Amino acid sequence: xxxxxxxxxxxxxxxxxxxxxxxxxxxxxxxxxxxxxxxxxxxxxxxxxxxxxxxxxxxxxxxxxxxxxxxxxxxxxxxxxxxxxxxxxx
Numbered sequence: 449x450x451x452x453x454x455x456x457x458x459x460x461x462x463x464x465x466x467x468x469x470x471x472x473x474x475x476x477x478x479x480x481x482x483x484x485x486x487x488x489x490x491x492x493x494x495x496x497x498x499x500x501x502x503x504x505x506x507x508x509x510x511x512x513x514x515x516x517x518x519x520x521x522x523x524x525x526x527x528x529x530x531x532x533x534x535x536x537x538x
Contacts, residue, residue: 458486
């Protein structure tokens with residue numbers, strides 16, 4: 449489960465079984481949709497789950513949260529909104 453953003457801090461929450469690949473797809477705008485339209489490609493938060501169903505449940509839980517609660521979660525571990533995927537881009 450992951451949260452990505454753009455320069456305007458628009459949030460997107462998703463699930464994947466390969467975070468590095470999925471971030472490449474977001475960055476290169478391979479899949480048309482919300483993230484490519486709004487240039488959302490900065491990984492600011494992620495969690496790993498051993499069971500895909502747990503990841504989906506967590507994604508749905510976070511999607512139901514208020515924006516302020518999502519920001520609080522991000523800033524708890526990443527106050528500077530560092531892009532964790534930057535190392536994969538090199």
